[in-house]
Amino acid sequence: MFGPHLFTFYFFMLQAISLSKNYGSYQALKQLNLTVNAGEVYCLLGQNGAGKTTTINLFLGFITPSEGKILINNEEVSAADDLRRQHLAYIPEVVMLYGNLSAIENLNYFSRLAGFEYTEDKLIDFLNACGLQASAHRKPLAGFSKGMRQKVGIAIAVAKDAKIILMDEPTSGLDPKATAEFTELVKKLASEGRSILMATHDIFNAVSLGTHIGIMKQGTLIHTLKASEISATDLQELYLQTI
Numbered sequence: 001m002f003g004p005h006l007f008t009f010y011f012f013m014l015q016a017i018s019l020s021k022n023y024g025s026y027q028a029l030k031q032l033n034l035t036v037n038a039g040e041v042y043c044l045l046g047q048n049g050a051g052k053t054t055t056i057n058l059f060l061g062f063i064t065p066s067e068g069k070i071l072i073n074n075e076e077v078s079a080a081d082d083l084r085r086q087h088l089a090y091i092p093e094v095v096m097l098y099g100n101l102s103a104i105e106n107l108n109y110f111s112r113l114a115g116f117e118y119t120e121d122k123l124i125d126f127l128n129a130c131g132l133q134a135s136a137h138r139k140p141l142a143g144f145s146k147g148m149r150q151k152v153g154i155a156i157a158v159a160k161d162a163k164i165i166l167m168d169e170p171t172s173g174l175d176p177k178a179t180a181e182f183t184e185l186v187k188k189l190a191s192e193g194r195s196i197l198m199a200t201h202d203i204f205n206a207v208s209l210g211t212h213i214g215i216m217k218q219g220t221l222i223h224t225l226k227a228s229e230i231s232a233t234d235l236q237e238l239y240l241q242t243i
């Protein structure tokens with residue numbers, strides 16, 4: 001389904017060490033310890049308000065920790081660190097790009113912003129590798145479905161050579177076919193050595209696509225599991241007992 005690997009990867013590790021975040025007197029994240037190694041897909045589950053987005057925002061440097069630290073390859077990173085800018089990409093729940101520009105134009109624009117210049121053939125390779133149908137490559141994004149936008153967003157992350165990809169609720173609102181395509185794409189991204197962390201409410205998807213699963217409750221990581229060691233049914237039961 002997908003083309004050849006587009007980059008040769010180094011091995012990148014993302015870590016939170018005793019990471020906490022307070023909003024005023026409210027502790028949204030408490031002493032989080034979490035590691036995502038190269039090739040792993042870490043799925044964070046938890047009810048609304050459990051602290052998943054806070055965790056992602058801390059990794060991205062959108063907010064600063066109250067305590068603790070974030071490491072990329074064992075090196076501590078500050079909010080505006082170059083390591084973060086170079087190696088992290090973020091796929092939000094709804095990928096916001098330029099609606100009046102085509103998929104190729106958006107990809108070209110955001111690649112250039114990140115310092116990468118590609119030929120049109122190469123840009124098309126990225127879009128193909130992320131599963132965007134050829135008939136959509138030159139169409140304005142305004143008419144794209146959520147799943148199509150997501151593919152362009154992921155193509156941008158790949159074109160920017162991101163080693164670590166963070167996603168927030170990537171399968172919410174996707175139809176089953178788009179979810180299946182997304183799952184295949186994420187598995188491929190991980191198989192190429194990227195480290196992937198996603199916040200999700202989709203228990204079935206977490207088991208089918210994740211390598212590791214964390215369940216959060218009120219800012220604390222209560223359970224960490226290997227996806228290969230639990231069925232979707234058992235995970236659902238554990239999740240319901242936890243929350």
Ligand SMILES: Nc1ncnc2c1ncn2[C@@H]1O[C@H](COP(=O)(O)OP(=O)(O)OP(=O)(O)O)[C@@H](O)[C@H]1O
Nearest residue numbers: 023026028046047048049050051052053054055199
């Ligand atoms: N800027 C903020 N100021 C004050 N409180 C905040 C702020 N951002 C988040 N919170 C609170 O921190 C807690 C964790 O929120 P967070 O968005 O991380 O949860 P979540 O697990 O991502 O939830 P959801 O599944 O709804 O996205 C919530 O109680 C939320 O109300």
